[in-house]
Amino acid sequence: MGRKPATGKVNRMDNPHNRLIIVSNRLPYRIEPDEREGFAFTRTVGGLVAGLEPLHAQPGNVWLGWADEPAGLDEAGRARFERALAERSCAPVRLDERDAELYYEGFSNSALWPLFHGFPQHTRFDEEAWEAYVRVNERFRDAVLALARPGDTIWVHDYHLMLLPSLLREALPDASIGFFLHIPFPDYETFRMLPWRRELMRGVLGADLVGFHAYDYVRHFLSSCRRIVGVENESGTLFADGRLAQVDAFPLGIDYVRYRDAARLPAVRRLVAELGEEKGHEGCKLMLSVERLDYSKGIPERLLAFDAFLDRFPEWRGRVVLVLVTVPSRENVASYAALKKQVDELVGLINGKHSTMDWTPVDYYYRSLPFERLVSLYAASDVMLVTPLRDGMNLVCKEYLACHDGGGGALVLSEMAGASYELHEALCVNPFDQEGVVDAMRRALEMPEAEQRRRNAPMQERLARYTSEKWAREFLDAAADVKRRQAGLSAHLLGPTSAGRLLEAFRGARRRALLLDYDGTLMPFSDDPARVAPDARLRALLQQLGAAARTDVAVVSGRDRATLESWLGDLPVDLVAEHGIWFRGRDERTWVLEEPLSDDWKDAVRPVVADFVDRTPGSMLEEKDFSLVWHYRMCSQELAERRVIEIKNALGDGLADRGIALMDGNKVVEVKPRGVDKGHAAHRWFRDPAYGFVLAAGDDRTDEDVFEAAPESAWTVKIGDGPTRARYALKNTGEMRALLEQLAVACAEEDAEGGDGASPGAGRRDVLRAPATVMPRTRALARA
Template identity: 45%
Template sequence: MSKTIIVSNRLPIKIIEEGDGYALQPSEGGLATGLASIHAQGENTWIGWPGVAVDDQAQRSHFTSLLKERRLVPLFLSEEEIKGFYEGFSNEVLWPIFHYLPSYANYDLANWETYVRVNEKFRDLIIEHATPDDTIWVHDYQLLLLPGLLRDALPDASIGFFQHIPFPSQELFRLIPWRKELLQGMLGADLLGFHTFDDVCHFVSSATRLTPTNNNSNRLEVDGRTVFAEPFPMGIDAKRFAELSAEEAVQNRIAELRATFAEQKIILTIDRLDYSKGILQRLEAFELFLQENPAFHKQVTLYMVVVPSRDTVPQYRELKDQIDRLVGHINAQYGVYDWYPVAYFYHGYPVEEISALYNVADVCLVTPMRDGMNLVSKEYIASRNDNSGVLILSEMAGAAKELLDALVVNPNDIHDIRSALLQALNMPMAEMNRRMKSMRTIVFKFNVQHWANLFMNRLQEIKNVQSTTKARLVGASIEEHIITSYRNASSRLLLLDYDGTLVGFQDDIDKASPDEELYQLLDMLEADVHNHLVIISGRKHSTLEKWFCGKAYSLVAEHGVWTKEPGMEWRLKSGLSNTWKEEVGALMESYADRTPGAFVEEKSFSLAWHYRKVQRDLGPLLAHELIDSLRDYSAAYGLQLLDGDKVVEIRSAEVNKGRATLDILHENRYDFILSIGDDRTDEDTFQALPPDAYTIKVGTEVSTARFYLKKQQDVRVLLGKLARVSGAPGAL
């Protein structure tokens, strides 16, 4: 029976030292809560580090047995591995780069090697427990290499990956010396999940710029596989926080806090000690608020909880010192004998205490400089059962894309935060209730169980799509079927596109001329008296004439404007006009003038704007802008727009490869038809052919063609096998 294997850096239960021995303690993190429902199903398993270095083999065996009962599989790491993998590469390279603080990054080769080694240890442990039908869900930045390592070991596995922190722009990501290896690791997954659409865009940009990966929106073509990158905003267990608020112990603590801070408004902030959280800027904004609003002195308290984290690391220790000094300064400057403006607590709290704080806080101030999602904001909302309270939220947090009724601020702008504090503290109750009610609807609907189920369901959908796609790939069985049909046919039509099908693309379009191998292959196919070979291309007829002069096969140029049969002159399709070309050509030339690398190609009854040499993302951007500009001309002159492979073409609407194909079919009858092409213009050919024709798209499965080939070189291999069937001497 198939199962899901969850893989994360940490298990949902950690081993802690207790006296002379160890004990098991549940984790309180959002990931542990979020995946609990998935882990509870069937025989699902969770693999991860148990939170402490256990060197004694007997103790390792003991803990493995204990955890096995809970379907948890520990991966034990040495102190050296923890230092290099987690504290080193994960938190000294990936964390600062992904949070847009490259000056904090430490590119240590030894740490990178340890990161690779630990990811390989995870792979080896997973392989021990995985079966071919299992689904593997990998989590977060500590395991970026793991999907690729698993793909190499388990080619047909169903692999998902979720990134719980932001993904940076490619300009920052490319700073990492091992950027390609990290991307190749991530691209081993079938589905890549991120908190926001911005993160998806950043990842796709990095993948397409730094690796030989093609993309169509959020679909990435990787070694013949389609990888999907999509946003899945993570939620919380909203029901749990709502119920906690009503518990007696929490209610008692709420009463104590309200008695302590009687007659005061509470502004709550809760953060782990980290330079990405914007704690210093928040304190500066609060100081500015106190300076400009003396009426609020003794009326408001900033209740600040900072959870200790890595305070032995120099940057974190320095941050802690800066926070201490700034809190001391504010309290000394504005405090009086019976009131301190900042109540500062540097330690962690149990969830019951946090729940009480959420309930007494009139304002929750969440202003990270960069955050994947930020669940504190959602926990605060879920706790406000009476629909009171105001959330001030950084626009740099993923949650800001969902919680639109929060007061959204720029965390770098202390004046913006100051203004939001003033607005929140003066907000009318009716507006407060309206905003909170709206946000609670979102938080309760898109809860953590919804997030987990949505991801897993989408992964299953993608595997089903891939399974269907794989069935359409021209593999051994389909190839044999094509060859058998070819062998048994007495009248055959071979319709072959040129660029991207018979030859690869060149930056200089004039350099994509036929090579001797291609000439030999085409001559072999045409030599078979049962074959009618047609090259059907968007190329100029003068170019095809130069390349194939004297050859015994039919030529169709400029998508059907010109046709030529062996031994005859070129024939021009009647009734065409090009009076529009001067006006449209001027517009296209203006786009070429502002786009380095682009140029306009003039054909008899069409114009093509090529951008294969243009910077990767700039070309498609300006191509879409050009298409929008050409739409009016298209309607006015009865023209057709084509968005091809690195080319925008406009031509007479009466002409396309499909109509040229219908003319060929009208003149002859065939009992075997093979059509191969690689771009949108070939879709017209595929659609014009009868359903039993063998239509093949090159490079992508997204097509009306019945089948597809992964790359252009595969076309020659297939045609060579057909030539061999024809009995041509020396066939490939």
């Protein structure tokens, strides 16, 4: 699931011609009252702001987020406030007070935050809060649309705005839209608890690129894509509503140099020395814990582990101090107030139990700390405890390592933090295993400095290399690469000019091959697949083309061999049945099995598919020699979408072991042998150097294998819209038939002239004087 390398990429951060609109819940400034001006701006700290600051600073780029106008401003003050925001390249989104409360505290932080962190007991599902969440996301959409220009990249951040990508996609179908989730994405069984799970999945899938901090979150998201909205993926690439999108992991880094250099400042060094004096005993070691007050951070569990550590290893009493820094958070929420009370009581309990006249085991701070003070704590600490119960990334551990650049210091890190995937040299612990945490505390305190340096060095090297700025750069480069891949899958409509070139190439080739799908290409679809027999006009067309001296025609279909033989077996065409399993040459009367295959698996799979037929009115089961097909063209759309997800879930996990695979077609799900497809079958013609002209045409996912396998010189044509690997597209079967009629006319003229068409220019004038019944249809094609 690694990222595909971008080809010929332009560094998005160095390109002034492409503007970036950053969209997050809040602007990167804290806006506070000021007696003189009426307001004051303070740049907020944190990984997101640090990572995006170089981008935000570039001319033209804009940061859009929720901002409340300071109270008490007169008209002149409001005008100054607007100018101050514009000078800082910020665009405010203003929210109704009630909507803001329901959207932020009600849905974002009472439903999504606890559920995504694995705390369903703290989750509250409220319809009114959901409706406010929808309205606020729509308000953000309107604000973005007021700013957006063609060519802009829009980067949406975090769980507050999960509906926004699809809202923007509806209004700006060609825009470059990225989405990044900065918290964990839960497993399917947890996520499915959310009543609005489908809406959120569809919302995020409006983005071209969806980013997470860790591959586990990617895996969980892709599982929900399949099981909730029926969207499959291949190595993180998926097609949502006919549009290619990519899902990948981009672990957020820090501004490593800033923390490393700050730890070396004289003022910070003085603070470090002062902290050493405050320890109370010579040789007393410092353990540090810095967390925002939240139940996901495991602060009570950390305190209980420290209490158990002092009980189990009494020799450390008086020799270690735990500095506990807890940053206030959501103080008006009852569950957070209860958590604060619990932490206060535990600190009091531990200090009351273990303190001596000259030593207090827990030094407790309930406040935010200035940057220099925080860095000094990092630099002075012998051990860093980062043991959240669940965390999307956690940058504190990275900041600690940067402040110890080239030196010692022991990191105890939770396996449940996203950072653990990068920092595996740390002492990694299960935060729910108290004995394991206690033992890690002991190991960290007793670890020789040489081992500390040995563990830290590779982590520090990685962090210095993969900074927050590189994180942003890689995400935007990947987003640009997705747009290039989308462009590569967007076929040009085959209009008169390109149709003329095709006909010229056809006439100039000594030998030609036409590989044609059947359903949706030569004949339109029908609710009843059995009622799509070729009409007389199509049979006459295939007869004329197949009988031409220099032209070979092959119908490459998913149909069973008996049907193809009854419909087309008397015509001079090659036949490929069941997506490449069976082949019958034009001059032969027997079918050849392309590879030795078994149908033993059918007995296990057939009852499952039959059960879905029974439960889905309008669907049907078709059984071929080596495949089973579930057709749902006549089902209601809503029921069909749900059943497709269910049948994939019912069959998906156990198929690989049997050597079979699920394949999506046009209103069908087919179970067939793995590794057998139309592309493999088409190699019979593609690898034959005698063919100077090859045309391959098809309409659905099964034909993409042919387009992918085709040589660059081949003319590949997709029938219908949507992304494709084909070079060209036609709108419907009528246009495809019109194109084949032109080729048939060329064949008839060659036969009448008795020539071999060896000259590439032969018949060039005839491109413009094809019969009137043919050319009007071709002119109706949109221009390439």
